[in-house]
Amino acid sequence: MPKRGAVDPGEVREAVTAVREWLDDAERRPARPELAKAVRLSLRTLEQVAPGNSVEVRVPPFAAVQCVEGPRHTRGTPPNVVETDPRTWLLLATGRLNWAEAVEGGTLSASGPRSDVSQWLPIVRVEQG
Numbered sequence: 001m002p003k004r005g006a007v008d009p010g011e012v013r014e015a016v017t018a019v020r021e022w023l024d025d026a027e028r029r030p031a032r033p034e035l036a037k038a039v040r041l042s043l044r045t046l047e048q049v050a051p052g053n054s055v056e057v058r059v060p061p062f063a064a065v066q067c068v069e070g071p072r073h074t075r076g077t078p079p080n081v082v083e084t085d086p087r088t089w090l091l092l093a094t095g096r097l098n099w100a101e102a103v104e105g106g107t108l109s110a111s112g113p114r115s116d117v118s119q120w121l122p123i124v125r126v127e128q129g
Helices: 009-017 020-024 030-049 086-093 099-104
Strands: 055-059 064-066 081-084 106-109
Touching: 009 030, 020 086, 030 055, 030 064, 030 086, 081 086, 086 099, 099 106
Parallel strands: 055 081
Antiparallel strands: 055 064, 081 106
């Protein structure tokens, strides 16, 4: 599978800004296409800044990427998996929530010795509303 093209930081910022009200207030859920775009572009940004194939980061139902240098995983369940919901992911990606809080709060599951991707977060800065 060929590598995808580079993500434009301005496009990521714009996509995440479009869902900013929801990050500020969980009751203000954005339209599904806006949310999907923000999640996908921010995950692709993580994939760019932490290249590799040893960790799979999943944000169902929108996307999953492989990142972080190390042993490549090719079959079955990966040994290093991060899974969370879209809002938690975007809060982490924008620095509004830290890794430990997400893990302790139960909104993020991280398994495997390489699964802590917090050193690459936040990946996009968006002003709070």
